[in-house]
Structures are given as C-alpha cells and as structure tokens.
Amino acid sequence: MTEQVAIGIAGVGKIARDQHLPAIAGHSGFKLIAGASRNARIDGVNNYQNVEDMLAAEPLLQAVSLCAPPQVRFSQARAALEAGKHVMLEKPPGASVTEVTVLADLARQNQCTLFASWHSRHAPGVETARAWLAGKEIKAVNVLWKEDVRRWHPGQDWIWQPGGLGVFDPGINALSIITRILPHAFFLKSAELFVPANRHNPIAANLDFSDALGTPIRAEFDWRFGPQELWQIEVTTRDGLLHLAQGGKFLKIDGEMKDIGQEREYPSLYDRFFELISTGASDVDVSPLQHVADAMLLGGRHEVEKFED
Incomplete structure (x- = not known):
C-alpha cells in the first residue's frame, strides 16, 4: 500500500494517549481522522461518543484501533467489521476466548484484517530470545511479573469486574511473551488465585504449567509489589540461562548483556x-488469553484482605 490508512481510535484513555496516539502520529502509513470516547476528546480530529456514531459519520474511515476495556470490545469490533473496517484489538483482545474467535470468523466473512495485538511480544528482546531458544532443550522456566496496581490502574474499577482480568491484565503480557519464545506449547497444571474479599478478580496468582515433555514452567503474578516493577523471565536450558528483564527490554544469556536495539513496542504494533x-491478512492468537481462562477454570481461590484504591 502506498496511500495512508485513515484510522480512528475508540477508548481515549491512558493507554491510548501514552502509546497509541504517539505511535500513529509517527507512522507514515496511518492518518488519524477520528476518535470515539464517552469522556475524552482528541485534538485536531472529529470526536464521537461511541464507535457506532464514528462509523456512521466517517465514510473515509478504513481502520479502527480499539483501546476500551475488554468488556465492551466485542460489540465495538463487530460494528467495525460489519462496516468493512480493519480492526486492531488492544490486549487482552476480548473478555472471553470464544468471542475473539467469533470476531475472527466475522473478519474473514467481511474480508477485513483483524489484529489481536500483544504489545509485549514487540519488546526488543523477545525475537532474539525466541531465536536463541529454538531447538534448545528447556530445563525450567520461571516468570516473575509483579507491580503496583495503584500506579498502573488507579481508580479503574473495570479491572476488578468480570472480564477485567485483575492481576492477569499485566500477567497476560508475560504469557504473551512465553507463548512466543518457548519452542513447545505448554498447558496449565494448577493455579492459586488470591482474591481480595471485596473484589471479583485476583490481585495475585501462582501458575504451574508443563509442556508435553514435562518441563516445569512457573509464573508468579502480584499486584501488591513496589515501588519498582519486577517483570522478568528466566529460561534454563542445557546450553545456558536466558534472562529477559523489564518486560523484554533487556536480554542476558549466561550473564552477558545482548545488544537488542531500542524499545518501540507500539510503533512496531x-x-x-x-x-x-x-x-x-489477519493475526489472531488467543493462546495467552486461553491460559488466563484455564487459570480461572482450574485455580483454587484464596480470600485475602480487602483492596481499597
């Protein structure tokens, strides 16, 4: 394609302002022409209260990037796809695995692109890690993904409601990385979910996975951690130790720091x-969300102290 794609954004919150808007502004292939949000506006473009109004009023619109909470994303994506627009889904791509597969079918029927984006897969160390691990014998995997919910989701009640994922909202970033870099598929064996007495979703979780070879894969997620975040993945192989730090921004192999280039997750998306x-084409991988669904299905729930924002 040589012409710019006319794109609109739905859900003009923190992630849209911090990441999506700068990425679109810096991309020669896209031109932002509209925004849809109940409570916010984007300067310099037409603004609407909802996706349906934006679609009806913007005949030149070709694509929509959906950044609203996952509980409302299905109806937004369906409206856009039925109108013949290409759709990008912020992570997680939906409130359930099945609704995302329904959207994938709808995209095919309407000959539209559907992109279930996983921004952490575009961290600079991820593809180098994947290439190094290819064909290696994996002995163990250990994931620590811990941060302070009050810093990253202040006052956001939707995150605690059904479909909001709780601590799996950041934890799914780790799952998106290990489903990308590990050479074999894996599945959940057991899980512990730690749920505040006044909330629906967990504030912490411990997950134990295995692949068909019996490789132990351990993930610990916690939203009560700080002041600095701990986003790291260690993969022990017969040929050495791989260490991804700060969400994939840094990569060490056997203690040696690798040159992996600058961070550009959202421009890369x-x-x-x-x-x-x-x-x-489309790109719709639901495997990280499937692992979260399995954790909700198999996990033992433990009540912990109330959480007040």
Whole structure:
C-alpha cells in the first residue's frame, strides 16, 4: 500500500494517549481522522461518543484501533467489521476466548484484517530470545511479573469486574511473551488465585504449567509489589540461562548483556497492523488469553484482605 490508512481510535484513555496516539502520529502509513470516547476528546480530529456514531459519520474511515476495556470490545469490533473496517484489538483482545474467535470468523466473512495485538511480544528482546531458544532443550522456566496496581490502574474499577482480568491484565503480557519464545506449547497444571474479599478478580496468582515433555514452567503474578516493577523471565536450558528483564527490554544469556536495539513496542504494533492490512491478512492468537481462562477454570481461590484504591 502506498496511500495512508485513515484510522480512528475508540477508548481515549491512558493507554491510548501514552502509546497509541504517539505511535500513529509517527507512522507514515496511518492518518488519524477520528476518535470515539464517552469522556475524552482528541485534538485536531472529529470526536464521537461511541464507535457506532464514528462509523456512521466517517465514510473515509478504513481502520479502527480499539483501546476500551475488554468488556465492551466485542460489540465495538463487530460494528467495525460489519462496516468493512480493519480492526486492531488492544490486549487482552476480548473478555472471553470464544468471542475473539467469533470476531475472527466475522473478519474473514467481511474480508477485513483483524489484529489481536500483544504489545509485549514487540519488546526488543523477545525475537532474539525466541531465536536463541529454538531447538534448545528447556530445563525450567520461571516468570516473575509483579507491580503496583495503584500506579498502573488507579481508580479503574473495570479491572476488578468480570472480564477485567485483575492481576492477569499485566500477567497476560508475560504469557504473551512465553507463548512466543518457548519452542513447545505448554498447558496449565494448577493455579492459586488470591482474591481480595471485596473484589471479583485476583490481585495475585501462582501458575504451574508443563509442556508435553514435562518441563516445569512457573509464573508468579502480584499486584501488591513496589515501588519498582519486577517483570522478568528466566529460561534454563542445557546450553545456558536466558534472562529477559523489564518486560523484554533487556536480554542476558549466561550473564552477558545482548545488544537488542531500542524499545518501540507500539510503533512496531502499527508496523504489523499496516503489513496485515497491506497483505489482506489477519493475526489472531488467543493462546495467552486461553491460559488466563484455564487459570480461572482450574485455580483454587484464596480470600485475602480487602483492596481499597
């Protein structure tokens, strides 16, 4: 494609302002022409209260990036796809695994691109880690993904409601990385979910996975951690230790820091979205969300102290 893709954003919150808007502004393949949000506006473009109004009023619109909470994303994506627009879904791609597969079918029927984006897969160390691990014998995997919910989701009640995922909202970033870099598929064996007495979703979780070879894969997620975040993945192999730190921004192999380039997660997402639109393809991997669904299904729930924001 040589022409710019006219794009709109739905859900003009923190993630849209911090990441999506700068990424679109810096991408030669996209032109932002509209925004849809109940409580916010984007300067310099037409603004609407909802996606349906935006679609009806913007005939030149070609694509929509959906950044609203996952509980409302299905109806937004369905409206956009039925209107013939390409759709990018912020993570998690939906409130359930099945609704995302329904959207994938709808995208095929309408010959539209659907991109279930996982921004942490675009951290600079991820693809180098994947290449190094290819063909290696994995002995163990240990994931620590811990942060302070009050810093990252202040006052956001939706995160605690059904479909909001709780601590799995950040934890799914780790799952998106290990489903990308590990050479074999894996599945959940057991889980512990720690749920505040006044909330629906867990504030912490411990997960134990295995692959078909019996490799132990342990993940610990916690929203009560700080002041600095701990986002790290260690993979022990017969050939050495791989260590991803700060969400994939840094990579060490056997203690040696690797040169992996600069961070550009969200610009890279829009590179991928533009590529998919240009080639008439979609990219809809639900495996990280499936692991969260399995944790909710298999996990033992433990009540912990109330959480007050």
